[in-house]
Amino acid sequence: MNKLTFRSQFGVAFLLVLLLSVVCSIAVWGASTYYIFTNEKVVRPANYYEKQIPEIAEYALGLKEALLTPAARTALEKRIPAAGIQYQVLDAQGKFRYGTMDKSYISSKEELLSKLNTNERVNGKIVLFYPVTDAQGGLAGVFVLRYDLSLVTSNADQPMATFLLIVTNLAAPFVFIMLFTFLFARRLGTRLKPPVSRLTDGARRIQQGDLDFTLADVGGSKELAELASAFEEMRRALHDSLTAQWNMEQHRRDMVAAITHDLRTPLTIIQGHVDNLLEGAAQRPDRLPRYLRTIQGNTERAARLLDELTTISDIERPDFTLSPAASNPLPFFERKRDDYKLLCESKQVALLLDTDGLLPDQPLRIDFLRLEQIMDNLMANSLRFTPEGGEIRWRIGYRDGRLHFEVEDTGRGFSVNDLAHLFEQFYQGDTSRSEEKGHAGLGLYIVKKLAEKHGGDVAAFNRPEGGARICVTLKEMASA
Helix, strand or coil, X not given: CCCCCHHHHHHHHHHHHHHHHHHHHHHHHHHHHHHHHHCCCCCCCCCCCHHXXXXXXXXXXXXXXXXXXXXXXXXXXXXXXXXXXXXXXXXXXXXXXEECCCCCCCCCHHHHHHHCCCEEEECCEEEXXXXXXXXXXCEEEEEEEEECCCXXXXXXXXXXXXXXXXXXXXXXXXXXXHHHHHHHHXXXXXXXXXXXXXXXXXXXXXXXXXXXXXXXXXXXXXXXXXXXXXXXXXXXXXXXXXXXXXXXXXXHHHHHHHHHHHXXXXXXXXXXXXXXXXXXCCCCHHHHHHHXXXXXXXXXXXXXXXXXXXXXXXXXXXXXXXXXXXXXHHHHHHHHHHHHHHHHXXXXXXEXXXXXXXXXXXXXXXXXXXXXXXXXXXXXHHHHHCCCCCEEEXXXXXXCCXXXXXXXXXXXXXXXXXXXXXXXXXXXXXXXXXXXXXXXXXXXXXXXXXXHHCCCEEEEXXXXXXXXXXXXXXXXXXXX
């Protein structure tokens, strides 16, 4: 029943009410009939007087022509119950002799002969015509009996018992219909109340901000199950939305805390060196160049952090779009190689660029400005962890409509914890790499986001021979 619709449940309940009411009413009628026929002293059956007709007729006809004399009347009426049977005696010509019926049902001798040994129903009563014979067997007259085949007539002397019996039998179907309607309505209400209560309680809990519950397997009916399913989807969506909102708020707080921490360090260093210069620059002029270089480095560090935050803010905006342009990538990569060589030489790191897999004259439609940001962040990360005398190798190729490039270095590689969190915001490496600070942990996060915006991806590995390896794939963008 729980899987049926309200309409189907009401239909089934209605049919069961009718069926059970008919069955119980028939049972009551059958019991009443049986009771009447087995307890005639209490309530007589409708054919109570009809069953006496044969005995009365046998007595009356046994008198033969003597029945026509008024002297036979007294003895005859003792045998005929006046409450339920009326009679009259007619001669052979159809003339009335005596009886309890004033109306004669025979008007001529011809009609008399046609009605002998017949019966007819007149005004709901049954009239019987018996021939009365003389000693020679000739027709001497007619004996007429009239009775009513009715329960009321059979119990005229006890009207209250008859009334109660009739009313009980007539009212039985309606009583059973009301009874079973009440029982099925109560049962239906009992089945529907728990799911409705659960839905009401769920709505109240949502109003109070409590979403830690479920509305699975509510039941009751198909409509309630569908409503509960929709309600559960809404609750889950609200729960996910609030969780995401909480996570965003927590992320915002973490980001503000991280920015504050990362900006405080260079600004504190700058402030300290500026104070030293203001207080003792005249006494120790030899420290001036070193202090200025420190101030310059930390100023650049703070500016780089702000640039990275600006980039992240741009990328995560809903209306952020790339600006692709078709161009030959080889000159771009050669220019970037020359820029990176200067950085690598300052740290005594070798830089190798391998573009064998990229056709020199094949233009690509990519956002080269964002590609430059990706490469700058990858190179900064490699330079940070590649020791002096080490090597950084770039491999660039193009196949299947995608630009592939890998960055390998001969540094210490990534730890297990690094590989799990490397591309998260503000991740600055585990304790084994913590001495290499000076960055906010946003570079690889920017790489990941820009790669995804290009329809590509990024992955990090450790080289078997030692060192880190990062692979980036960018999908060439279609023309506008």
